[in-house]
Amino acid sequence: MKKFWxxxxxxxxxxxxxxxIMAFRLLFLAVVAFVTxxxxxxxGYQGFAPADMVWYVVMGETIxxxxxxxxxxxxxxxxxxxxxxxxxxxxxxxxxxxISENFGSFCARLPIIMTGGIAISYILGGGWPSTPQGIGIxxxxxxxxxxxxxxxQVVISLLGIYMQQTESIYIIWNKLLVLFGGLFFPxxxxxxxxxxxxxxxxxxxxxxxxxxxxxEFSWAAAGLTAAHLAMWCGILFLxxxxxxxxxxxxxxxxxx
Numbered sequence: 001m002k003k004f005w006x007x008x009x010x011x012x013x014x015x016x017x018x019x020x021i022m023a024f025r026l027l028f029l030a031v032v033a034f035v036t037x038x039x040x041x042x043x044g045y046q047g048f049a050p051a052d053m054v055w056y057v058v059m060g061e062t063i064x065x066x067x068x069x070x071x072x073x074x075x076x077x078x079x080x081x082x083x084x085x086x087x088x089x090x091x092x093x094x095x096x097x098x099i100s101e102n103f104g105s106f107c108a109r110l111p112i113i114m115t116g117g118i119a120i121s122y123i124l125g126g127g128w129p130s131t132p133q134g135i136g137i138x139x140x141x142x143x144x145x146x147x148x149x150x151x152x153q154v155v156i157s158l159l160g161i162y163m164q165q166t167e168s169i170y171i172i173w174n175k176l177l178v179l180f181g182g183l184f185f186p187x188x189x190x191x192x193x194x195x196x197x198x199x200x201x202x203x204x205x206x207x208x209x210x211x212x213x214x215x216e217f218s219w220a221a222a223g224l225t226a227a228h229l230a231m232w233c234g235i236l237f238l239x240x241x242x243x244x245x246x247x248x249x250x251x252x253x254x255x256x
Contacts (some may be wrong), residue, residue, distance in 0.1 A: 008104035015108035038207030051125035052215035075157035134217030151236035158243035202232040
């Protein structure tokens with residue numbers, strides 16, 4: 001456990017030493033929020049308060065902008081080159097190291113980007129959302145959502161033992177996240193059949209159910225979101241370990 005904390009801490013400190021990258025993320029977040037606001041002005045707010053929609057979109061984007069998508073590429077490259085074989089001789093697992101490092105980076109970025117996101121939302125929205133008391137619990141749920149996103153990257157990258165490229169799978173995953181996660185539009189404006197489909201996936205719990213707490217907060221909704229995120233994280237974690245075990249077996253058999 002101490003080793004994993006060291007990986008987590010080192011990765012977090014590395015993020016804090018690169019304020020320029022963080023500034024660019026915040027700048028891009030502001031641009032996305034502004035463009036989305038203009039889009040909502042054109043199509044109408046569908047019964048939502050303008051400030052609520054700004055906060056809704058920015059909170060969802062805060063999760064996205066806090067995630068480092070390079071993890072998938074790193075793992076896939078290690079699989080392709082065979083470098084992952086060297087992890088067999090270390091006193092810790094390759095998988096735990098990568099998850100700890102990426103989660104540390106995420107947890108270092110999230111408070112800064114969320115603070116900037118709150119400022120952006122307040123300025124563009126002209127005030128606080130309908131239920132600002134939910135912002136604290138939203139931060140906690142964002143941490144869970146970030147861990148879910150990291151595990152998803154790990155699972156997708158480990159599929160590289162069965163195929164040459166996992167890029168197409170990751171693209172599809174991201175498209176489904178945007179669509180069924182309600183990144184730009186709340187699921188309540190979707191046709192009912194699409195909403196029903198969405199809730200058979202983990203995506204609403206990773207984005208929509210977190211963001212909507214800014215205008216429709218309740219402890220019951222927050223608890224239900226946390227429970228579903230914990231369940232999906234558990235499923236992905238078990239799947240990642242199964243795939244990693246298959247990978248190590250393949251590496252060992254091939255004598256790499």
